[in-house]
Amino acid sequence: MPLARALIGKILVRELPTGELLTGRIVETEAYTLGDPSSHAFRGPTQRNASMFKRHLHAYVYFIYGSAFCLNISSEAEGTGAAVLIRAVEPLTGIETMRTLRGPTIKDRDLARGPGRLCAAFAITKSQDTLDLETDQTLWLATETTKKFAIGTSPRIGLSQEQSRPHRFYLKSSPHLSGPRTLSP
DNA sequence: CAGAGGATCGGCT
């Protein structure tokens, strides 16, 4: 859970096969911790969720509702199944390429607002599953040294249970957040 | 092997 908060404000960097860099500031995350019934890792390791059991800072990418990929970052030690879902980023560079990936008429604020849209905008699919973000050359995290951010918390989005836990973190006053407005004060 | 459900999105009301 500390990782979910720590990731707010970090920069997600993606290098495409063309060599172009896409970057965005992480503005919204959700923690899926050990023993959480709504976590994909709750029932133990399977072929799909294996990446959640890797050492921290490995990518876990899964396909959902027949239409979207979601990017998570493993958050605990090797053998512990836990991860942070990246729900939204603020696009910084490569915006025109993101628009070609998402649609020519999409507004900047909607390019990567929502976990599925984020993956589409950054060309992230199942082939990025299991990547080590500490060493990989196509997907990694960067830090803006001087910045500080006001961070809010709320219940997570889209769950049928566990709605009481405030495991969602977001950059306050960001216009790039996903979910109902009532959750993004 | 069949069935059910999901950490979503986009379109329509």
Next chain:
DNA sequence: GCCGATCCTCTGG
């Protein structure tokens, strides 16, 4: 705000 699409993954028989 609500609803349906769409398909991967897991579970049970």
